[in-house]
Amino acid sequence: MLIDWCGLFLISLAAFYLIEQYLRVRKGWALKNGLPKELSTEVTQQEYDKTCSYNMAKNDFGYVSDAYGTATNFLQVWLWPIVWQLVSDTALSNHDLYNPCVFALSLTTLETILGEPVAIYSTFVIEERFGFNNYTAGSYIKDKLKNFAVNVLIEAILWVGLILVVDWAGKNAWFYLWVFLSLFVLVFNMLYPVVIAPLTNTFKPLEEGELKKGIEQLIAQTGLNCKKVFEVDGSKQSKHSNAYVAGMLGTKRIVIYDTLVTDLDGDIDMIKSVVGHEIGHSIEHHQWVLLVTSLVNFFILFWTYGFFQNTPSVVTSFGFKEVNTYLSLRCFMTVYTGLIFPLWMVAMNAVTRWLEFRADRYSARLGYDIRPSLLKISKTNKGDLNPDWLHSLWHHNHPPLLERLHAVTEYMKKSK
DSSP states (O other): OOOOHHHHHHHHHHHHHHHHHHHHHHHHHHTTSOOOGGGTTTSOHHHHHHHHHHHHHHHHHHHHHHHHHHHHHHHHHHHHHHHHHHHHHTOSOOOTTHHHHHHHHHHHHHHHHHHHHHHHHIIIIIIHHTTOBOOOHHHHHHHHHHHHHHHHHHHHHHHHHHHHHHHHHGGGHHHHHHHHHHHHHHHHHHHIIIIIGGGTSOEEEOOTTHHHHHHHHHHHHHTOSOOOEEEEOGGGTBSOOOEEEEOSTTOOEEEEEHHHHHHTTTOHHHHHHHHHHHHHHHHTTHHHHHHHHHHHHHHHHHHHHHHHTTOTHHHHTTTOSSOOHHHHHHHHHHHHHHHHHHHHHHHHHHHHHHHHHHHHHHHHHTTOOOHHHHHHHHHHTTOOSSOOHHHHHHHOSSOOHHHHHHHHHHHHHHHO
């Protein structure tokens, strides 16, 4: 039986588009449910109304961006064979890797250009309207160009590596593809905080003072093998706040957004409760849990590819007149991503939410009540205080605020 691989991909795009619209309707309904009574003493009606307006604006625009994104995905797939033919006809080199690299660059450029209207509206209209955007036109373009250059470089390394592995390994390529991508992802996680992140933001060691002293005490208390603590100028782009522990195998560092310090009014204990949560992720090796989970996905991807590695219809169904290693990989990975990735992300979100609960408990075990920090961060970031459970299950990798507050409360009761 001949499979229409391109048709399968397009059907999956349409199906997940419809699912997304249903979820947006549910989210819109949930936003009209009013302030949860559990938060009535912590959140004013005015604060809740502003939060609802922000989330409603994002959800309403989502109908437009979803339709636009689906349409441009259809357009890009239709353009693939045309772009490939143009690249082949104007080739400046006969090297086997020339066409794949130029084609990949062309697709990345096209995808970036097509994605900008949504990104620009989200940043300079919605985020601006609700007071979060700190980008200027100049700084936005500068960051976009840097990110584009990084993406092109990473994609070139990735595709060249994948092609060479297949050409070298032959019919057993699927396993070596998995090994290569696993190593690639590990190296990327090591290098990201020290090479890539500093391209768009400034990371400076935490200044001497009560906050640095408090974080150092926290590190000593937890035994975290990390002496590098940085404050990043996240306010350069947005007023949203965050903190994280990043890096692996010698590149680990604690990063605190300057906006987090502002949002928590410089309260040392509140900041330490959030950093304690992030340290909990590291102490309990949550980065490795997520990495291994991702590697399982890659294993399934390439193991499945092994069955169809020499199936020409994987490529020809997309309209290509020739079949080669690059097109075989690209087309199969596109179909797999369209069919499996949205469902896989739901599973990944479930794993990540479980890890978030564990990190909250870790912060509580350190003696910090993270609940006031969670509440304040949610309010300043205008987080959805009353989300639809199914929309949250599908999209969010953090549990809803009320679930986190309830879980911490129950843990603290049991631990007394």
